[in-house]
Amino acid sequence: xxxxxxxxxxxxxxxxxxxxxxxxxxxxxxxxxxxxxxxxxxxxxxxxxxxxxxxxxxxxxxxxxxxxxxxxxxxxxxxxxxxxxxxxxxxxxxxxxxxxxxxxxxxxxxxxxxxxxxxxxxxxxxxxxxxxxxxxxxxxxxxxxxxxxxx
Amino acid sequence: xxxxxxxxxxxxxxxxxxxxxxxxxxxxxxxxxxxxxxxxxxxxxxxxxxxxxxxxxxxxxxxxxxxxxxxxxxxxxxxxxxxxxxxxxxxxxxxxxxxxxxxxxxxxxxxxxxxxxxxxxxxxxxxxxxxxxxxxxxxxxxxxxxxxxxxxxxxxxxxxxxxxxxxxxxxxxxxxxxxxxxxxxxxxxxxxxxxxxxxxxxxxxxxxxxxxxxxxxxxxxxxxxxx
Amino acid sequence: xxxxxxxxxxxxxxxxxxxxxxxxxxxxxxxxxxxxxxxxxxxxxx
Numbered sequence: 272x273x274x275x276x277x278x279x280x281x282x283x284x285x286x287x288x289x290x291x292x293x294x295x296x297x298x299x300x301x302x303x304x305x306x307x308x309x310x311x312x313x314x315x316x317x318x319x320x321x322x323x324x325x326x327x328x329x330x331x332x333x334x335x336x337x338x339x340x341x342x343x344x345x346x347x348x349x350x351x352x353x354x355x356x357x358x359x360x361x362x363x364x365x366x367x368x369x370x371x372x373x374x375x376x377x378x379x380x381x382x383x384x385x386x387x388x389x390x391x392x393x394x395x396x397x398x399x400x401x402x403x404x405x406x407x408x409x410x411x412x413x414x415x416x417x418x419x420x421x422x
Numbered sequence: 423x424x425x426x427x428x429x430x431x432x433x434x435x436x437x438x439x440x441x442x443x444x445x446x447x448x449x450x451x452x453x454x455x456x457x458x459x460x461x462x463x464x465x466x467x468x469x470x471x472x473x474x475x476x477x478x479x480x481x482x483x484x485x486x487x488x489x490x491x492x493x494x495x496x497x498x499x500x501x502x503x504x505x506x507x508x509x510x511x512x513x514x515x516x517x518x519x520x521x522x523x524x525x526x527x528x529x530x531x532x533x534x535x536x537x538x539x540x541x542x543x544x545x546x547x548x549x550x551x552x553x554x555x556x557x558x559x560x561x562x563x564x565x566x567x568x569x570x571x572x573x574x575x576x577x578x579x580x581x582x583x584x585x586x587x588x589x590x591x592x593x594x595x596x597x598x599x600x601x602x603x604x605x606x607x608x609x610x611x612x613x614x615x616x617x618x619x620x621x622x623x624x625x626x627x628x629x630x631x632x633x634x635x636x637x638x639x640x641x642x643x644x645x646x647x648x649x
Numbered sequence: 650x651x652x653x654x655x656x657x658x659x660x661x662x663x664x665x666x667x668x669x670x671x672x673x674x675x676x677x678x679x680x681x682x683x684x685x686x687x688x689x690x691x692x693x694x695x
Binding site: 436439443446447457458459461462465466469505508511512515516519520522523621625628629631632635636638639642643646 | 654656657659660662663664666667668670671672674675678679681682685686688689692693
């Protein structure tokens with residue numbers, strides 16, 4: 272084969288292999304969940320404490336403490352069914368962070384599952400879209416609960 | 423209908439999309455949760471749907487090629503793959519721009535984003551293969567396989583937010599219990615999806631036509647040189 | 650808490666890139682068509 276065509280075959284081959292590898296990462300295997308729920312994280316805290324993990328839940332209303340002087344944020348991550356974990360984070364949270372919001376905390380969990388030190392906070396918002404003065408009550412809480420705590 | 427009528431319609435659609443974008447940015451109301459930045463939805467979701475529609479178009483041209491071995495199918499496949507790739511990239515980039523001020527990150531490897539990234543990689547693979555191989559059955563077969571993989575990935579992308587836990591929100595339109603969008607937002611989004619998908623088809627049609635003409639010129643020139 | 654980011658640069662970049670991608674490709678396709686039309690005539694003359 273001429274060199275130019277052979278190189279393209281190689282590149283195309285890598286592309287294909289890369290795609291298939293990627294697909295297998297997104298498998299149904301429990302070991303590759305994108306984030307744990309608070310109860311899953313607490314249950315597995317001893318083994319998970321040495322890893323960087325993601326835990327997703329809702330910001331419990333009334334639980335947020337924010338000290339702008341040293342950018343120190345703490346709040347309770349809840350699954351709305353009685354499992355709560357305290358989260359500590361240093362930095363400015365995303366704009367959409369608020370009480371009642373969905374949040375995925377990337378960080379480390381204490382071996383006893385009581386607290387998380389978060390390195391990153393990712394807001395997980397609902398799929399509801401409506402104007403500010405629209406009709407009807409918001410379904411935000413219900414939608415978030417459904418998509419945060421499935422399986 | 424003649425070339426110039428279809429062409430005229432295509433150009434009209436391009437203008438219509440500009441007007442829809444104007445409405446998206448200046449006329450539609452803001453969102454109660456995300457404020458103004460949600461307006462990116464009127465470009466991001468239509469681009470995604472266009473890339474999905476083209477993926478199924480590519481499946482069609484690939485299967486047609488495998489069945490008939492027709493050289494015309496090769497131009498159609500290449501054109502669809504090129505425009506499909508463009509719209510997939512646009513989906514990823516607009517999604518990333520939307521994600522930063524809302525989720526707080528430009529990117530994350532959740533199932534929705536990962537499977538869409540894979541779609542872009544598969545489209546790129548198709549284009550690379552097409553350019554590396556001479557016309558004919560070999561190329562039809564190998565690009566055909568990619569065409570099938572692309573079409574398989576699309577329903578996975580769509581269902582990813584339902585099957586797995588993701589950062590990306592679940593569907594707001596086609597879901598049990600009805601849409602979670604206010605009527606004016608939903609209807610503008612649907613019109614935008616239809617318009618942009620039709621625009622993508624127009625671009626595919628013009629590109630395929632150019633590829634065919636290019637090939638005809640090459641053949642004629644080679645024949646003249648040969649003779 | 651934290652700053653409220655200005656959304657408009659994000660909106661502008663998204664639609665700006667969309668414009669460049671879609672209308673840019675359209676312009677390139679039109680230019681290509683024009684060129685091919687001329688080449689076709691030359692090729693047919695032989």
